[in-house]
Amino acid sequence: MKDLNLLYVFEALWRDRSVTGAAENLGLTQAAVSSALKRMRTEHGDKMFTLVGRRMEPTPHTTAIAQQLLDALAMIRNTLVEEASFDPLTSRRxxxxxxxxxxxxxxxxxxxxxxxxxxxxxxxxxxxxxxxxxxxxxxxxxxxxxxxxxxxxxxxxxxxxxxxQHYVCVMRKGHPLAKRELSTELFCEQQHLLVEYSGSGHQVLEKALIDAGARHQIKLRLPQYLSAPHFIIASDLLWCAPEILVQRLMPHFELITKPVPLQLPDFxxxxxxxxxxxxxxxxxxxxxxxxxxxxxxxxxxx
Known part of the structure; x- marks a missing residue:
């Protein structure tokens, strides 16, 4: 693209899939973004982005050239950055x-x-x-x-x-196992709370439970952590959680911890x-x- 400003608009449209969203993030009017898109279409002889439902989706031509355009803009930014500075005391970023x-x-x-x-x-x-x-x-x-x-x-x-970090086993104060050594057998006999989310790496916990034969002992699955202690203090569920999180929670909840009797890697x-x-x-x-x-x-x- 001959006009550097069009690169910024292209990046915003590629990222946001919306003329409105691109305008908001660039600090421009929708009319200005629409005008820039019209110039892109003229320059490339292609619609570039077309409305599909509520999203501006890229055409095959746009998909084919997108990485080159984004890389070109990144190179320009890197060149400008070498002369730039950052003052943390005054920055409002x-x-x-x-x-x-x-x-x-x-x-x-x-x-x-x-x-x-x-x-x-x-x-x-x-x-x-x-x-x-x-x-x-x-x-x-x-x-x-x-x-x-x-x-x-x-x-x-x-x-x-x-x-x-490493995992610890969390239970409520007063749990039937609170004063007992937590063996693998006892651990696997209990019902468990599992916080799960693909891609984070914490799915290793579910695999460890399954490998230990406790697949059907997972009573409750949650996508986030901070609701978990509310269930733990109100039940006999066990919860394997990162130690540093439990340290933050223990002043606010009546919890105790024990070592997890399974082979779990640190992370x-x-x-x-x-x-x-x-x-x-x-x-x-x-x-x-x-x-x-x-x-x-x-x-x-x-």
Whole structure:
């Protein structure tokens, strides 16, 4: 495309599949985006995006050239970034972090507290997206970072380890097994609560339960973590959960923990970002800041 501005509009339409959404994210009017789309169509001799239902879907021609155009825009951004700077004390940038409710509880309070001093005007928004949408969000800049245990994130992704974690078995105070050693046999005889979500890596728990013969002992399945302790304190269910989350919950719920009597691997909690934004000054500053904060916070819990 001859006009650099058209590249930005193309990226927004490719990402948002909506003239309205593209206009909002670019800070333009819908008329301006529609005009840019008309110029793209003239330049390429193709409709580029067509309305299918409520979404502007790319044509085969657009799909074929999209990666080249997006890569070209990324190269231009990288060239501009080398001359750019980032001042955390004055920046009003909004950063979007992909994490689950566990990440919000474990990571965000300490981060926001420290940001209040180091970067008082920065804003943070969390989102929770499936793995494929997380990957595309990191690639197109709608998501700045992902936090957690996300082994399924691969293509074009950088990762930095924050700390290692392991699972503990959680039960209510007063549970019939509270004062007993939790053997594998006793563990597998109990009914279990399982927090599940594909792509996160935590499905290893279900496999371990199935391999131990407890497939039919999974009584309750939940997609998120923070409702789990409410069920645990009101029942005799067992729950395998990351230790650092349980440490945060125990001051608020009457819970006890025991070692999980199954062979479960430790896992890495990390921060993930896309190669396209590897040299972005704001992205680099905040991810380095997150590493420092999480390292200090985790060591303080150890």
């Amino acid at each position: 909004l950063f979007t972090v992909r994490t689950r409710d566990i990440g919000e509880v474990v990571h965000l309070p300490a981060l926001m507290q420290r940001l209040e001093v180091a970067a008082p005007h920065i804003k943070v928004r969390t989102v929770f997206k499936p793995i494929d949408e997380t990957l595309s969000g990191l690639a197109n800049g709608r998501i700045d970072f992902a936090l957690g245990f996300l082994p399924a994130l691969e293509t074009g992704i950088h990762r930095r380890q924050l700390f290692r 890495d909690i990390g921060i993930y970002w896309h190669d396209r934004y590897h040299r972005d000054p704001g992205n680099k500053w905040l991810r380095d800041f997150i590493v420092t904060v999480m390292s200090d916070d985790f060591q303080g819990q150890a």
